[in-house]
Amino acid sequence: MDIKQMKYFIEIVRQGGMTRAAETLYIAQPTMSKAIKELESEIGQPLFDRTRRQLLLTDVGEVFYHKAVEILKLYESLPNEISSLLGLEKGYISIGISALMDMERLVQVLAQFHQQYPNVVFNLDENGGKTIENQVRNNEIHLGLTSLPVDSKIFDSFPLYSEEFKVVMHHTHPLAQQQTVTFKALKDEDFIMFNEDFYINDKIIALTRQAGFVPHIVSKISQWQFIEHLITAKMGIGILPNNIVRIIRRNPEIRVLSIEDSQLDWTMGVIWRKDVYLNHATQTFLDYLNIHLPLTKVEENDSIDKSNE
Numbered sequence: 001m002d003i004k005q006m007k008y009f010i011e012i013v014r015q016g017g018m019t020r021a022a023e024t025l026y027i028a029q030p031t032m033s034k035a036i037k038e039l040e041s042e043i044g045q046p047l048f049d050r051t052r053r054q055l056l057l058t059d060v061g062e063v064f065y066h067k068a069v070e071i072l073k074l075y076e077s078l079p080n081e082i083s084s085l086l087g088l089e090k091g092y093i094s095i096g097i098s099a100l101m102d103m104e105r106l107v108q109v110l111a112q113f114h115q116q117y118p119n120v121v122f123n124l125d126e127n128g129g130k131t132i133e134n135q136v137r138n139n140e141i142h143l144g145l146t147s148l149p150v151d152s153k154i155f156d157s158f159p160l161y162s163e164e165f166k167v168v169m170h171h172t173h174p175l176a177q178q179q180t181v182t183f184k185a186l187k188d189e190d191f192i193m194f195n196e197d198f199y200i201n202d203k204i205i206a207l208t209r210q211a212g213f214v215p216h217i218v219s220k221i222s223q224w225q226f227i228e229h230l231i232t233a234k235m236g237i238g239i240l241p242n243n244i245v246r247i248i249r250r251n252p253e254i255r256v257l258s259i260e261d262s263q264l265d266w267t268m269g270v271i272w273r274k275d276v277y278l279n280h281a282t283q284t285f286l287d288y289l290n291i292h293l294p295l296t297k298v299e300e301n302d303s304i305d306k307s308n309e
Contacts, residue, residue, distance in 0.1 A: 091281025102243035128197025190236030
C-alpha cells in the first residue's frame with residue numbers, strides 16, 4: 001500500500017467514477033484500475049460495491065476513504081512541518097472562502113502577508129458556508145472564511161467583522177425611491193437568492209416566514225455578480241451584505257434600501273478543525289489575519305450614496 005494508490009482511490013470517490021478521476025490526474029484508466037485492484041487485494045476486502053450502476057463505497061471503503069484522506073493530509077504537510085522546524089517562513093495554505101466574504105479587505109491582507117512572506121503559496125477555493133465547513137471537517141482545506149457561529153465541538157474559530165444586509169433592486173422598482181423597506185412589504189416580490197449551500201439563504205427564508213410569507217424565489221445562484229445582472233434585468237430583488245452592496249451600488253441601475261423591521265446581520269470569521277495540526281505557515285497567517293483584517297478599511301466613494309437620493 002502506498003501514497004499513490006491512496007491518491008487514486010480518494011480521487012475516484014471525489015469524482016464519482018474512475019474515468020473522471022483518471023482524466024483529473026492525467027493517468028491511464030487501466031493504470032488506475034490495476035492500482036485499486038492491488039489495494040483491495042492487500043486489504044482483503046472490496047472498497048467499492050460493484051453490484052450497482054452508481055459508484056458506492058462498501059463499509060470498508062467508507063472507513064478507508066476517511067483514513068486515507070487523513071494520511072494524505074499528513075503526508076502533504078510533512079514538508080511544511082519540517083520547514084517550520086528549520087525556521088523557514090515558507091509553506092502552503094489552503095483556504096475556503098465564502099462568496100459573501102469582504103474580498104476587498106481580504107485581498108489587502110493577503111497582499112500585505114505576501115510582501116512579508118513571499119514564499120508562502122495560497123490555494124483559495126470559493127464556496128458557500130456549508131461546503132466550507134465540510135471541507136474543513138474532512139481535512140480538505142486548512143482554514144475556512146465563513147459565517148459564525150459554527151459547531152464548537154468540531155471547529156475552533158474567531159470573528160473578523162460583522163455587517164448588515166440590505167435590499168437591492170432595480171431603480172425603476174416601485175419601492176426604489178424609499179430609503180427603507182419592511183420585510184412584510186416584500187411579500188409579493190420575486191427573490192433572487194444564493195443557493196442552498198449558503199447559510200444566508202436559511203436566514204432570509206426564516207425572516208420572511210416570521211413576516212408571514214414564503215418568498216417566491218425565481219433564481220438561486222452561487223455568485224453575487226450574477227445576482228447583480230439579474231437585478232439589472234428586472235428579474236427580481238436581492239438581499240446582500242454591506243461589502244457587496246458597497247460595490248454593486250456603483251451600478252446606476254441599482255437602488256439599495258435598508259431593512260426596517262428585521263435585524264439581518266451576521267459575523268464573518270475564520271474556522272479550523274480542533275483536532276488537526278496546523279502547519280507553521282497556516283498558524284502564522286491565522287495570527288496575521290486576526291490582527292490585520294479587522295483593522296483593514298475600504299474607502300467609500302461618497303458619490304455612490306447619492307444614487308439612492
